[in-house]
Amino acid sequence: MVHTSANGAPTRITQGAPTQGGIGESTLRPDGTLKVTGEFAYASDMWHEDMLWGQILRSTVAHAEIVSIDTSEALATPGVYAVLTYDDLPTEVRTYGLEIQDTPVLAHGRVRHHGEPVAVVAADHPETARRAAARIKVEYRDLPVITDEASATAPDAVLLHENRTDPHAAHVPHPNIVHRQPIIRGDVEQARGRADVIVEGEYVFGMQDQAFLGPESGLAVPAEDGGVDLYIATQWLHADLRQIAPVLGLPEDKIRMTLSGVGGAFGGREDLSMQIHACLLALRTGKPVKMVYNRFESFFGHVHRHPAKLYYEHGATHDGKLTHVKARIVLDGGAYASSSPAVVGNAASLGVGPYIVDDVDIEAVALYTNNPPCGAMRGFGAVQACFAYEAQMDKLAGRLGMDPVEFRRLNAMSQGSLMPTGQVVDSPAPVAELLRRVKAMPLPPEQQWLVAGEDADLRQLPGGLSNTTHGEGVVRGIGYAVGIKNVGFSEGFDDYSTARVRLEAVGGEPVATVHTAMAEVGQGGVTVHAQIARTELGVAQVTIRPADTQVGSAGSTSASRQTYVTGGAVKHACELVREQVLDRGRRMFGAHHPAWATAELLLEGGKVVTDGGEVLADLVDVLGDEAVEIEQEWRHRPTEPFDLRTGQGVGHVQYSFAAHRAVVEVDTDLGLVKVIELACAQDVGKALNPLSVTGQIQGGTTQGLGVAVMEEIIVDPKTAKVRNPSFTDYLIPTILDTPTIPVDVLELADDHAPYGLRGVGEAPTLSSTPAVLAAIRNATGLELNRTPVRPEHLTGA
Amino acid sequence: MRVNFTVNGRPQQADDVWEGESLLYVLRERLGLPGSKNACEQGECGSCTVRLDGVPVCSCLVAAGQAEGSEIVTVEGLAEYARQRACGTGGCDTSAECGTSGDEARRWSAHGTDSATGEGTELAPIQQAFIDAGAVQCGFCTPGLLVAADEMLERNPNPTDADIREALSGNLCRCTGYEKIMDAVRLAAARQGEGA
Numbered sequence: 002m003v004h005t006s007a008n009g010a011p012t013r014i015t016q017g018a019p020t021q022g023g024i025g026e027s028t029l030r031p032d033g034t035l036k037v038t039g040e041f042a043y044a045s046d047m048w049h050e051d052m053l054w055g056q057i058l059r060s061t062v063a064h065a066e067i068v069s070i071d072t073s074e075a076l077a078t079p080g081v082y083a084v085l086t087y088d089d090l091p092t093e094v095r096t097y098g099l100e101i102q103d104t105p106v107l108a109h110g111r112v113r114h115h116g117e118p119v120a121v122v123a124a125d126h127p128e129t130a131r132r133a134a135a136r137i138k139v140e141y142r143d144l145p146v147i148t149d150e151a152s153a154t155a156p157d158a159v160l161l162h163e164n165r166t167d168p169h170a171a172h173v174p175h176p177n178i179v180h181r182q183p184i185i186r187g188d189v190e191q192a193r194g195r196a197d198v199i200v201e202g203e204y205v206f207g208m209q210d211q212a213f214l215g216p217e218s219g220l221a222v223p224a225e226d227g228g229v230d231l232y233i234a235t236q237w238l239h240a241d242l243r244q245i246a247p248v249l250g251l252p253e254d255k256i257r258m259t260l261s262g263v264g265g266a267f268g269g270r271e272d273l274s275m276q277i278h279a280c281l282l283a284l285r286t287g288k289p290v291k292m293v294y295n296r297f298e299s300f301f302g303h304v305h306r307h308p309a310k311l312y313y314e315h316g317a318t319h320d321g322k323l324t325h326v327k328a329r330i331v332l333d334g335g336a337y338a339s340s341s342p343a344v345v346g347n348a349a350s351l352g353v354g355p356y357i358v359d360d361v362d363i364e365a366v367a368l369y370t371n372n373p374p375c376g377a378m379r380g381f382g383a384v385q386a387c388f389a390y391e392a393q394m395d396k397l398a399g400r401l402g403m404d405p406v407e408f409r410r411l412n413a414m415s416q417g418s419l420m421p422t423g424q425v426v427d428s429p430a431p432v433a434e435l436l437r438r439v440k441a442m443p444l445p446p447e448q449q450w451l452v453a454g455e456d457a458d459l460r461q462l463p464g465g466l467s468n469t470t471h472g473e474g475v476v477r478g479i480g481y482a483v484g485i486k487n488v489g490f491s492e493g494f495d496d497y498s499t500a501r502v503r504l505e506a507v508g509g510e511p512v513a514t515v516h517t518a519m520a521e522v523g524q525g526g527v528t529v530h531a532q533i534a535r536t537e538l539g540v541a542q543v544t545i546r547p548a549d550t551q552v553g554s555a556g557s558t559s560a561s562r563q564t565y566v567t568g569g570a571v572k573h574a575c576e577l578v579r580e581q582v583l584d585r586g587r588r589m590f591g592a593h594h595p596a597w598a599t600a601e602l603l604l605e606g607g608k609v610v611t612d613g614g615e616v617l618a619d620l621v622d623v624l625g626d627e628a629v630e631i632e633q634e635w636r637h638r639p640t641e642p643f644d645l646r647t648g649q650g651v652g653h654v655q656y657s658f659a660a661h662r663a664v665v666e667v668d669t670d671l672g673l674v675k676v677i678e679l680a681c682a683q684d685v686g687k688a689l690n691p692l693s694v695t696g697q698i699q700g701g702t703t704q705g706l707g708v709a710v711m712e713e714i715i716v717d718p719k720t721a722k723v724r725n726p727s728f729t730d731y732l733i734p735t736i737l738d739t740p741t742i743p744v745d746v747l748e749l750a751d752d753h754a755p756y757g758l759r760g761v762g763e764a765p766t767l768s769s770t771p772a773v774l775a776a777i778r779n780a781t782g783l784e785l786n787r788t789p790v791r792p793e794h795l796t797g798a
Numbered sequence: 799m800r801v802n803f804t805v806n807g808r809p810q811q812a813d814d815v816w817e818g819e820s821l822l823y824v825l826r827e828r829l830g831l832p833g834s835k836n837a838c839e840q841g842e843c844g845s846c847t848v849r850l851d852g853v854p855v856c857s858c859l860v861a862a863g864q865a866e867g868s869e870i871v872t873v874e875g876l877a878e879y880a881r882q883r884a885c886g887t888g889g890c891d892t893s894a895e896c897g898t899s900g901d902e903a904r905r906w907s908a909h910g911t912d913s914a915t916g917e918g919t920e921l922a923p924i925q926q927a928f929i930d931a932g933a934v935q936c937g938f939c940t941p942g943l944l945v946a947a948d949e950m951l952e953r954n955p956n957p958t959d960a961d962i963r964e965a966l967s968g969n970l971c972r973c974t975g976y977e978k979i980m981d982a983v984r985l986a987a988a989r990q991g992e993g994a
Contacts, residue, residue: 029929036937037925037944039833039873046832128818214845214938214972215835264837265972296838460960523936523973678873692932692978699975701933728842728970736976737967 020605023536024756027692030528031545032521042589042597043262046233047220049289053082055275055282056130056292058137059301060112060121063721064159064371065141067119073135075122080129082286084137086120089285092250099240099272099376101167101338106248106277112141113161113336114373115722116301122637123282123290124674146371146404146721149309150331153177153368160606161369169342179334179367180342184648186421187365192325198314200396204389205787207713208333209306209704210377212733213522215264217274217302218293219346221283228255228516229280234263235521236270239554248277249284253550256280266522267704268377271559272339273566275760300726304339304376305714307332307367309348311389317397323412325360326353326421332375334367339376341367344493345641347382350422350652353755354390355432355485361421363648371721374712379704380486380766383470387484388788391771395480395778405775406440406481409433413483423649426656428750428759435660436483438682438745444479445664445678445741448472448630463666463673465737474670477677480775482665484767488760489562489654493642496562497634498655499553500530500570501546502578504538505619505628511607511620513538516546516632519555519567524762525693526563530571530691537575539604540620553634561760563656564689567637569755570635579629586623638753655751659683659764661772664740667780672792674710676738677772679703682745686759691746698765699742705769707734713789765767803868805829810970814863821865822846822857825872833873833941837970844969848872849879854949857966874972875942875947880922884951924948924986933984935973943969947983955990957983 011250022028035041072084087095087109098104108119120137124130147161154175161177169180194546219233229250237239245327246253263270275292276667294302310331316324330348349365365382378384394673413432419425446452450461450472451781457471464470501516513534521527531543542650548555555567583602586609591597600611609617643650665676681698688694711732715724725731749755770788778785781795801812801824812828822839825831825848834857835845841859846856849871857870871879924947927933934940943966950957950965957965962983971979 027932029932030934032937033929033934034919034921036934036940037873038877038923039831039941041937043832043835043938045836046826048827048830048832075811095850126816128816212837212972213936214843214970215936216836263936264835267972293836295836296842297839346892458960460964466964525935687910696932696935696974696978699977700973701975703975704972728838729840733972735967735968736963736979739976742977744818744977797911 013551020535020539022532022541022592024532024689026532027216027690028528028532029789030525031531032527040254041262042180043215043264044232044291044401045216045218047078047261047291049220049222052220052289052291053123053282053286054127054130055279055290056122056134057118057126057275057278058122058134059116060108060119062112062141062143063115064144064146065112066748067108067112067142068140068142070120071138072120078133078136080125081122083131083282083287084120085134085281085285090248092248093480094247097248097273097277098338099340100342101616104164104337113448114371115391116373118278121278121282123286137411141497144334147177148370148372148718150368152372167254169187172512175423177369179338179369180345181366182345182363182643182648183495183646184349184352184361184363184421186423189325189327189360189362192360193316194323195318197314197319198397200393201312201314201402202389202393202396202786204311204392205383206309206311206388206631207563207708207789208308208716209378209708209712210300210714210731211267211269211303212731213265213267213269216294216296216299218273219279220289220291221279222588223283223287228257229283230257231257231276231280232261232723233729234270234521236260236550236559237557238268238458238518238520238550238559241273241276242550244273245277245280249280249655251744258550260520263520263522266558266617267379268559271377271557274302284329284540292370296728297726300723300731304374306378307334307344307385308373309385311385313389313393315393315397317401321401321408321411321619323356326358327424328352329361330365331363332367332385333370333372335370335372335374335515337374339374341376346652347487348386349648350643351383351485351487352386353421354387355414355483357414357418358421359496368795372716373723376566379701380763381560383486384767384770385482387482388771389557390544391482392770392786395775406436409483410436422643422652425655428655428751428753430656430658431747431749432483432658434603435658435682435785437748439660439662439680440469440481442662442680442743442745447477449677456531460737463668463675464671469671469673470668475666476669476780478665478667478776478778478780480772480779482768482771482775483658484764486561486657486764486767487653488565488638488657489560491640491653493640496556496566497636498555498570499632499634500567501552501630501631501632502534502571502574503628503750504578504582504624506621508625509621511540511624512542512544514544514546515571516552517555517571518548518550518552519563520548520558521544522558524563525557525690525695526567529564529568529689533571537572540607552632555779561762565760568639569637570633572755573635574631574633577633578629581629581631582623583609586618589709590618608729617793638788655754655759655765657759657761659768661768663772663776665773665776665780667795669781669795672795674777674790676706676710676740679706679769679772681765682747683757683764684747685761686751687748687755689744689756689758694746695744698744701733701762701765702742702769703739705766706739708771709770709773710789732749799863800868801862803865803870805870806872806878807832815862817863819862821860821862821882824862826985827858831872831874835938837938844946845939845942847945847969849945849949854946873944876944877920877922877925881920897954922948923989924951926988927986931978931985932976933978933982939969939971942975943971945977951987951990955987956986
């Protein structure tokens with residue numbers, strides 16, 4: 002029995018009794034053994050007989066005209082097979098981009114940011130390639146750098162991109178603004194009159210790096226048919242393909258892409274990195290070409306999270322009801338658009354947070370500057386807004402003399418509430434309940450550094466083994482935050498996925514094979530696909546095929562969408578396979594037993610059974626020698642664009658919510674912070690794999706912790722050059738920096754989603770940061786309007 | 799130059815090694831042992847951790863020539879190393895496979911039963927614990943963490959949480975938030991205790 006919603010999309014399971022290894026169980030990763038033995042083949046592990054190594058030469062300045070490029074010395078280096086510049090590109094298509102095709106494959110006459118690719122080299126040893134690249138002579142003539150809103154929109158500002166023809170060019174107030182999205186609802190001027198208390202704030206969010214551990218890498222192998230086989234770590238194979246093919250001048254079917262092992266992504270692999278360069282070198286030299294960034298290059302090789310300036314005004318009545326929110330969010334998109342327009346849409350539409358506010362006036366913009374390009378990172382525009390609106394909520398609660406959690410609960414949205422875009426939240430939105438739960442968790446003991454014994458355990462104190470304090474000057478603080486994130490691609494995007502499912506008898510056992518192009522980046526999608534197939538087809542054995550472009554697009558592994566959308570596609574394809582198998586069974590065996598025609602039939606334990614539990618046939622007998630295979634696209638509910646003037650529109654597919662409580666201890670003398678505990682409560686609709694769900698929440702929480710107290714790419718405001726492109730100078734949390742993260746998972750089904758599930762990955766990254774900031778404010782009494790917090794912000798030194 | 803050392807119990811020889819090559823590069827690109835990872839090549843992330851004459855080191859910071867004559871254990875040899883430690887015997891013969899070719903990668907497919915049963919693959923207790931506890935997501939930090947955690951449990955079979963955090967503080971993980979890694983090490987320690 003398949004339950005189907007009005008638009009024909011299947012929604013819920015009814016496959017009888019739970020199948021062992023099916024959904025809802027914490028089954029283990031199918032790639033786990035390979036990953037713990039070192040055999041799992043990541044992109045940087047690829048190897049091919051006679052392969053060459055590719056190396057990119059990147060600009061040493063942020064904004065300059067290229068006067069000349071001399072490659073002769075590089076080409077003359079023994080071991081070098083090719084040196085390519087813009088002039089060597091094979092077709093007229095020489096730019097690419099996720100939303101706007103504005104990014105040069107190799108710089109043409111001008112570089113717009115520090116680290117922009119200028120030339121590529123192929124050589125027989127990576128060091129030879131590096132040295133040859135260093136011998137390329139590039140003469141630059143400096144141009145003035147644009148680094149912020151004032152310099153970007155000055156009347157005489159140099160335009161980052163002249164003669165724009167992209168869809169946003171017509172409505173932006175200045176050509177150095179990528180996209181502008183207002184959200185206007187009600188009448189803020191009038192609502193302000195009702196406010197008893199008004200608080201304003203200006204907030205700064207630093208530039209965060211995804212810092213996935215597996216560096217950008219891939220192997221391009223030229224094929225006999227003139228095409229190329231590309232083994233690559235990415236988040237969306239088909240989006241890469243769409244951008245690569247026209248630059249190479251090849252039809253898409255001559256570029257065969259296979260996902261190799263992906264060492265994390267977090268948004269940083271949505272844009273192309275070395276894909277086109279490796280293919281160009283392979284096609285030019287006729288040899289396989291491997292490219293692997295080192296960590297230094299990786300900091301230049303992908304977009305970052307948009308740094309932001311946020312200006313907020315909130316009003317409330319004496320009894321604690323929000324009257325209005327007015328906000329302006331300025332995101333720095335850097336030199337190229339990447340996914341800036343969509344980030345703007347998110348920041349604007351989610352800019353109020355999970356609260357009921359009738360009167361809203363928000364404007365979000367993304368700038369073109371000479372800073373590093375910014376685009377997708379876990380949380381995608383919602384993160385920056387959450388940092389600011391949650392600081393405002395605490396400020397308001399303080400002014401009203403209310404408990405910050407109670408104040409939030411009083412204004413929390415719930416199912417049926419209206420977003421400021423006019424969209425009705427039509428599935429559970431347990432904001433108040435998540436706050437209640439996270440507050441109800443037991444607190445870690447006071448002076449926990451003494452718990453182990455009489456002497457202070459330095460490792461439990463701010464400053465740790467640096468032996469900076471034994472507890473003197475250490476003050477505890479507690480802070481709360483909650484956030485709202487959209488799930489799936491928004492604003493009218495055709496956000497589909499494709500799954501191919503095959504069911505056959507192998508060695509006397511029914512085996513299901515699932516083939517999708519979903520990028521497994523660590524999140525565990527492969528685990529969940531196998532669980533879905535077991536549940537829907539009642540089999541034990543499931544094989545997950547490697548992701549490649551031999552099957553239809555799965556869409557991106559981003560926006561917390563893959564379990565929903567590709568999981569939905571796998572479920573849908575399984576249901577179609579099941580129907581076909583049952584039809585075959587009815588034809589073959591229907592005459593033997595009337596239940597074939599009259600009963601609800603299920604697939605369980607490798608058998609066809611009635612809903613009453615009677616076994617009608619072995620699946621193996623129904624399948625015989627003939628496999629059943631179906632490839633099918635699947636779509637969630639459509640969305641629509643936001644109105645360009647008012648921001649009104651049913652723009653999002655689904656919302657997800659998480660709340661955090663942070664407990665910190667601050668050495669107020671030295672400004673050192675130790676986060677003691679970071680508790681999270683999140684609604685996941687349905688936990689298909691509880692172990693993986695917890696892992697996602699803890700991982701997302703930790704990335705939020707990082708940008709609260711340590712992570713920031715420092716860009717010199719005078720030169721727009723990156724000053725800390727290494728793990729020595731860009732710090733991500735270690736196991737010593739990371740506290741225990743108790744997780745409370747709520748499962749309130751969204752009836753529109755497969756199994757009622759709700760995308761999990763991003764929401765915990767939102768509220769983690771403002772919760773930590775709130776806790777530090779609670780400990781120190783300081784205002785702290787920027788993140789990350791540094792010691793000098795706490796000591797005033 | 800030529801470099802000779804023992805990797806996972808087997809004598810290895812690498813020829814035409816450029817003097818600037820790291821031990822990590824020679825393991826990954828010349829000896830077909832890509833299990834040790836290259837996340838930073840700056841000695842900051844620990845993903846390339848191997849045992850060099852018993853001591854955990856970042857193999858990216860060891861010049862290949864410095865390893866001349868040494869005994870090296872990588873993640874590929876961890877199961878055998880742990881087995882022999884448990885048996886208290888010496889000498890082993892773990893063979894090194896050649897690197898991962900594009901062709902092999904194309905044929906790779908995950909099997910639903912791989913991890914659940916560990917069929918056909920002998921694992922060290924710490925490896926099994928990482929799988930069981932959900933400590934593996936993208937897995938790029940995993941080899942280095944396994945080598946480091948195994949070494950810690952060898953020295954300190956009953957670590958406190960603070961001991962675990964201190965011992966693993968040189969190994970970055972970006973996916974898990976470390977909670978499941980803590981679980982895995984506690985689990986391995988507990989199982990080790992039961993088995994003793």
